[in-house]
Amino acid sequence: MKHHLQPLLNPRSVTIVGASAQTDSVGEWSLKNLLKGGYKGNIYPVNPRYKELQGIRCYESLSDLPEVPELVIFSVGDHRVEDLLEQAISLGIPAAVLISPLMLDKDKAPYLQERIKKKILDSGMLVCGANGMGFYNIRDNVWACGFESNRHKTPGKISLISHSGSGMSGILDCEERFRCNFAVSTGNELSVTMDQYLDYVLDLPETRAVGLFIETARNPIGFIKALEKAKKKRIPIVAIKVGRTDFSAKLAVSHSGAMAGNDATYDAIFDYYGVQRVRDMDELATVLILFAELQPVSQGSLVTMHDSGGERQLLIDLADEINVPLTKLDKKTITSLESVLDPELPAVNPLDAWSRGGEDSDHRMARCFSILMKDPNVAIGAFVVVRGPESKIYLSYIDYLKKAHSESEKPVLLVCARQGSGFDIKAITATHSGFPVVDGLSTFLTGIKALFSYRDFLERKTFLSERIDQSKVDHWKKKLARKDIISESQALNLLADFGIPIARNQLASTWETALKAAKDIGFPVVLKTTASGILHKSVVDGVILNISGEEELQESYDDMNSCLGSDVLVAEMVKKGVEMLLGVYQDLQFGPIVVMGLGGIHTEVIKDVCFLLPPFDQSHAFSSLKKLRFYAMLENSHDISSKNILKFCSIASIFSCMIDQLRDDILELDVNPLVLNKDGCVAVDSLLVGVGQKKILTNKDRSTN
Structure with a gap:
């Protein structure tokens, strides 16, 4: 079935308004990129100053074209866009690419971007932009972009969707290990939003991983639907989400008019849908390469082999910091390694297999890596090296990988300790043969963590809200709709009605x-x-x-x-114990978000909490709790038992089901503390704000009380 974005992303014909011969202009590159990409449809340059461009007939205006094209690329200044857009709409052109920012020096309200957006929405035109860099549909030879680009000869298995233009080009054009089937700079999203592009690429047969550079989700409902689709198709999504800090969030507004949204909410959504969040462009590219080029990892952990003892120690420190599990080798593996290694080298993971070197070093290292990979507790392995003179990668390194993979049938990769492998033909060839070569220890470990995290996510059981007495739900819906202030006693009664123990x-x-x-x-x-x-x-x-x-x-x-x-x-x-917190807040975009973690009077100072999308089960609550800094203290506390930690997680799950049932009725709920002790887990204090209080609970009330 044809996707609704087909006229925009895979058009049968394209016109370029403002096509030009001026060197390095948007008009020149818009035409050159279509030709460079091998576009197979009809191309109609429009510019009254030229008879032809790049050997193609040029037309004076849109009305002179021999047919109504499916896509128009506007390569003109902001002052000309409005009139030309009206012409395109009147002709019935269904789709457009708007590269310019739509800003005029002496503009008046309603401003140009607002006027353009209204015309687009009223007409139903599909628009990529404005204030973006266009898109590359590499698989279908449609390069609708007005800037210089590499020649992307071969479509890959990665799709890239970015609110930032540089977030697209900075990865797509920087090296050849990263190969896309589709990439788009969505810009201000006047018409088509990120979720629609995501829906499109998830239907492409070769898509194995999707990268997102997110400022905000402008269509929250569509965004959730697209993430649900990725989850069902088991296609991993890797995301940079900017706006963690207040300053960064403010700059997002000035950059593209996007409110960054509550960052914790995005963490909750990413957790729920298995989106792997990364910190920077290097991590984004590397994690996507690993998902695209490696087979899925099975149960187990990581082994690494090194030709340096110091580098091995560095990796151990970084793996601990990033929380990547390293395999504890079994006795059979240790015995086999000891028969190959120089006697002074310990048979441990990570393994330094170099020591004295010598003529047979290649044979010994290849043998050691194969032994490591056959350990039953290993899911994936890496050979970590420093490149030789002039950034050289030795072919023997790749041979180690191939031998170990053939004997173990497990994924393997080569890691260069520093950046610089992106244009090495051996690295490129190996990567696209299923043996990725990646750069940087921290970046590599972040990639391994993402592989393990997504593996565990796929094994997580889908959880639906447990059946709750509908009469209780109806009772509390009515109560929460009232304007009366809800007392602490009533708030505790709410918890008790849904099966949460209270003092x-x-x-x-x-x-x-x-x-x-x-x-x-x-x-x-x-x-x-x-x-x-x-x-x-x-x-x-x-x-x-x-x-x-x-x-x-x-x-x-x-x-x-x-x-x-x-x-x-x-x-x-209530008897002494560890004070815990359960809470909920309403996100303006995505609805209720559950907060879980360390409670008590220092909650806002320590901020050791996690954010979860309801509903969730006890198992997921427990795995989330274990990621918090204070969990070790919780586990080793003399005041509680491990059984009651699970009891708290069960209560958290019940709480999430209650919130799911009352998602439109509760504005805020703060259960702090729940005291976790040897006897169990009991809610002691609770603050509840119902939807009916929205208008009467003023900011003054909140700040003074």
């Missing part, structure tokens, strides 16, 4: 009812104010802990009554 508690409004509550619950107890409008009680001394008897309770109640009023909550004093 026993009772409301009281007099000394007598407070005493009765304390006796019912049993000392020691906690006393909390329930005065209206106070969201953070500890700030106003509205919480008194560990009240051990009647006399102490009366003194505490009288003090609180005199300052904050008579209404209080009496709750059990």
Whole structure:
């Protein structure tokens, strides 16, 4: 079935408005690139100053063309775009590439970009841009780009979609190990958005991996649908997402009008859909090369062989820092290695196999690498080297890889410790023969981590919300829609209704009812104010802990009554443990995001939390928890048992299902702390804001209370 983007990305005919003979102009390169790419359809240059360009007849205007082309490439200044676009729309041209930024020096509101966007949306025209570099449909020989480019002779297995022009060209044109079937600089996305390009490339038969350079998802619903499609097709996506810092996010707005969005939300989405997030262009290119050129990795971990002891130690340090597991060799592997190695070399992973060198060093190193790869605990292996004089890569290195792969049938690669292999013909040939050559230890390890992460993601079971009593869901939907402030007691009741353990508690409004509550619950107890409008009680001394008897309770109640009023909550004093956090916030683009991690009064300072898209199961909660810095402390705490860590993860899963059911009804929910101790896991404090409170909960309320 024909994709709806076909007129834009694989048109039967193309016109270039502003085609030119001026050296290095956008008009010249737009025409040259179509020819260089081997475009097979009709090409119609439009420029009244020329009779022909590059041996092709040139036309005075769009109305003079012998047919209505499917695609128009605008290679003209911003001051001419609006009129020419109107002509293209009136002729019924279905698609366009807009390279210019659409900015005029003395423009007036509505500004040029707004006017252009309205015309495009009203007409239904498919537009790549504006403020982009166009696209390369290498598989179908359509290069709609107005800038100098390499000759991409062979389409590859990678698709690249970038909001940044340099994010596309900076990878596509820098070397030949990275081969694309399709690449696009989407620019300001006046019409076609990243998710639509992603949907398109996922249908291309040779696509094995997709790279994204993201400023923001302008169509969140479409973005999620495209990620779901990639998940079903088991096609890995690797992404740079800019805007982690406030300054970077602000520059995203000035660059392309894109609000960067909450960075933590993107982490949650990437986690849910198996998107591998990377930090820079080197990592993006390397990870994509590994996904495209290697067979999928099976269970197991990494082995590396070196010709340098110091380099081996560096790799160990970096693997620990990046969290890449190194294989612990089994006894049979160790014995086999010891029979080959010089006696002074330890049979360990990573392995230094060089030592004395000598005439038989090639044979010994090849044998050692094959032995390593046959270890049953190994998933992938790499030979890590420093290139020779003049950046030379020795063919024997590639031979080691081929021999080890043929004997183990596991993926292998060559790693050069520094950059510079991208144009080496041996590196290019090996890479596209299934034996990638990559540069840089940290970049390589990031790639291995991504391979393992995606492998584990594919093995993760799809989780649907557990069945929840619909009457309870309906009850809370009505309650959350009201404008009344939701009390802590009500917030705790919400949790209890959905099966989350809470500290026993009772409301009281007099000394007598407070005493009765304390006796019912049993000392020691906690006393909390329930005065209206106070969201953070500890700030106003509205919480008194560990009240051990009647006399102490009366003194505490009288003090609180005199300052904050008579209404209080009496709750059990939960035994000491580790304070955990579960929360949710509503992202403006993507809806509810669950926050999970270390709780207590230092939550906002320590910030050791993860962000998850609901719903998720206990297993995924546990694997996410283990990635946090404080997990080692949690695991070794004398106050809790490993069984109750899993209990917390089960509660987190229940919480996520509740949020999924009430996704349109809860604005914020903060359960902090949940106390995790030897007895179990109990929610102690909870702050809940329902959708009905959106208009009455002012910023003043939030900042002063």
